[in-house]
Amino acid sequence: MSSNVLLFLGAFLASAVEAVEALTVVLAVGIVRGWRSTLAGVAAAAVVLVAIVAALGPALQHIPISTLRFVVGALLLAFGLQWLRKAVLRAGGFKPLHDESEAFASEREQAGAAATAAGKRTDWYSFTVAFKSVLLEGLEVAFIVLGFGSAQGKLGLAAGAAAAAVVVVVAVGVVVRGPLARVPENALKFVVGVLLTSFGVFWGGEGAGVAWPGSDLAIVALVGFIALVSVALARELRRRRTALHPAPARA
Amino acid sequence: MRYVAAFIRFWWSFVVGDDWRVAAGLAAAFAGTWLLAHHGVAAWWLLPPAVALLLVASVAREARGSG
Numbered sequence: 001m002s003s004n005v006l007l008f009l010g011a012f013l014a015s016a017v018e019a020v021e022a023l024t025v026v027l028a029v030g031i032v033r034g035w036r037s038t039l040a041g042v043a044a045a046a047v048v049l050v051a052i053v054a055a056l057g058p059a060l061q062h063i064p065i066s067t068l069r070f071v072v073g074a075l076l077l078a079f080g081l082q083w084l085r086k087a088v089l090r091a092g093g094f095k096p097l098h099d100e101s102e103a104f105a106s107e108r109e110q111a112g113a114a115a116t117a118a119g120k121r122t123d124w125y126s127f128t129v130a131f132k133s134v135l136l137e138g139l140e141v142a143f144i145v146l147g148f149g150s151a152q153g154k155l156g157l158a159a160g161a162a163a164a165a166v167v168v169v170v171a172v173g174v175v176v177r178g179p180l181a182r183v184p185e186n187a188l189k190f191v192v193g194v195l196l197t198s199f200g201v202f203w204g205g206e207g208a209g210v211a212w213p214g215s216d217l218a219i220v221a222l223v224g225f226i227a228l229v230s231v232a233l234a235r236e237l238r239r240r241r242t243a244l245h246p247a248p249a250r251a
Numbered sequence: 252m253r254y255v256a257a258f259i260r261f262w263w264s265f266v267v268g269d270d271w272r273v274a275a276g277l278a279a280a281f282a283g284t285w286l287l288a289h290h291g292v293a294a295w296w297l298l299p300p301a302v303a304l305l306l307v308a309s310v311a312r313e314a315r316g317s318g
Contacts, residue, residue: 070281074277078266078267078268078273079265081273082269082273084306085269085270085273085309088310089314092314094313094314095313201298201299201302208281208294210298211288211295213295218295225299225303226302229303229306229307
């Protein structure tokens with residue numbers, strides 16, 4: 001039960017973060033250059049992603065579960081640690097925070113500066129940028145969904161969580177018609193990094209032959225342990241950052 | 252050829268990322284876990300602290316570099 005909740009939460013939050021990033025690019029290009037080719041790029045990327053999931057999902061079910069958990073766990077761990085590392089460095093003040101408003105402004109500027117496609121039916125700039133952005137962010141979502149779903153034998157739950165996240169993010173984006181700057185993206189990335197890393201340790205360990213004490217409940221302990229280490233590390237970094245660059249005294 | 256290079260770059264950044272030492276450390280930790288488990292020794296205790304140490308070491312390296 002608790003592992004299902006964590007699996008849903010992990011897939012939902014990871015997908016939401018990726019969807020926010022893709023949405024920022026799509027909105028910027030769509031607003032500046034028009035929606036027709038931009039949405040065509042989004043649709044083309046969605047078709048490719050669905051084809052990848054449809055092809056790989058059933059194929060993964062033919063792989064022995066211990067091999068699958070080892071490969072998926074190791075990949076999730078490598079991927080999750082990268083997220084966590086960046087999130088800790090951001091939380092500690094050693095890496096600039098990811099800013100969707102800034103990313104939106106920069107993407108708008110580039111879209112405005114690119115050559116226009118006057119007289120042409122398809123604006124290939126809009127199509128390509130939207131396609132690339134949705135495909136790249138979507139591949140990460142597909143990887144997480146396939147990884148979470150196949151390793152735990154709950155592809156439907158993971159896919160449902162990802163779909164729910166995309167629907168929520170797109171709905172909010174349509175209402176706001178701007179970048180989702182108020183989403184606490186860095187905090188979300190911290191949480192997702194902790195979850196991916198913990199699931200990676202659990203499944204990778206199981207695949208390598210580990211019998212976890214408490215079976216599935218070990219995931220909860222792993223999440224707690226990784227979260228504790230990460231928070232302590234971020235605090236220590238902040239302390240050092242303050243010691244290196246003390247804030248000016250107020251008058 | 253360009254697509255093959257892009258494909259390799261995508262997977263490299265996906266799996267290895269900015270710090271190859273973390274990926275190498277993970278490979279060593281998994282190998283140790285596998286060896287223990289396949290010699291009938293409890294191995295659950297190895298991966299969590301190994302992952303924590305790799306994270307601390309990687310973050311400390313980056314912080315030293317940019318601090």
